[in-house]
Amino acid sequence: CRYTLGFKGEIMTKAIHSIVNKPLGALLVALVLAFYGCGNAPDTAPSGSQEEAHDHEHGEGEDHEHEHEDGHDHEHEEDGDHDHEHAEEGDHDHEHAEGGHGHTHEAPHGGTLVAVGDHFAHLEIVLDPETGKMTAYVLDGEAENPIRLKQGSMEFSLALKTDNGGTTVTMLELAGVENALTGETAEDTSEFVVESEKLKGIDQFSAVVSTLEIKGEKVEDLEFDFPEGNE
Numbered sequence: 740c741r742y743t744l745g746f747k748g749e750i751m752t753k754a755i756h757s758i759v760n761k762p763l764g765a766l767l768v769a770l771v772l773a774f775y776g777c778g779n780a781p782d783t784a785p786s787g788s789q790e791e792a793h794d795h796e797h798g799e800g801e802d803h804e805h806e807h808e809d810g811h812d813h814e815h816e817e818d819g820d821h822d823h824e825h826a827e828e829g830d831h832d833h834e835h836a837e838g839g840h841g842h843t844h845e846a847p848h849g850g851t852l853v854a855v856g857d858h859f860a861h862l863e864i865v866l867d868p869e870t871g872k873m874t875a876y877v878l879d880g881e882a883e884n885p886i887r888l889k890q891g892s893m894e895f896s897l898a899l900k901t902d903n904g905g906t907t908v909t910m911l912e913l914a915g916v917e918n919a920l921t922g923e924t925a926e927d928t929s930e931f932v933v934e935s936e937k938l939k940g941i942d943q944f945s946a947v948v949s950t951l952e953i954k955g956e957k958v959e960d961l962e963f964d965f966p967e968g969n970e
Contacts, residue, residue, distance in 0.1 A: 871938035885929035
């Protein structure tokens with residue numbers, strides 16, 4: 740106990756030793772011990788308010804993390820919605836492209852494609868200005884496979900530009916072409932041809948095809964410009 744009393748305790752202890760053998764010594768020792776106590780006491784102890792403040796700080800930290808997580812998740816959700824909207828827009832554009840026939844076709848013979856009806860068939864027009872020969876090929880909706888027509892000829896009305904800047908209208912009849920390799924005849928063929936002096940040196944014109952019967956559908960007055968076509 741002596742080591743816990745401090746400076747004042749040492750003074751009192753010396754005084755006690757001087758009188759310890761006297762009748763009141765025991766009583767004085769008891770009083771000193773009762774006044775100063777015995778044993779090491781902790782310097783400080785965390786108060787309940789400090790612990791609560793510490794817990795409160797942790798709580799605020801957790802709330803901060805929670806807010807961050809919520810905000811982060813919310814941003815990701817918004818990004819997801821944004822991407823979803825773009826995906827829907829992409830699908831919408833794709834549908835328009837298909838519905839509006841936004842895709843293009845390639846002419847297998849290097850000519851000009853003319854869509855027939857709602858693109859269920861095509862004509863491909865090939866013109867040789869040197870010889871004045873014009874060929875019309877009948878193709879399917881994808882402009883890939885030939886379609887035979889059971890008609891022996893095809894009549895074109897052409898508006899041709901003259902040397903003086905005017906326009907002249909010429910009627911030309913394209914005849915069906917036989918093909919021994921494919922078995923096509925003049926009355927059952929996918930190829931029609933005409934050769935005319937009026938087509939020599941010509942590189943552009945406007946045309947109207949009078950009558951076509953393709954896949955059971957009758958098409959009249961099919962208009963197009965050459966070499967632009969109507970795709």
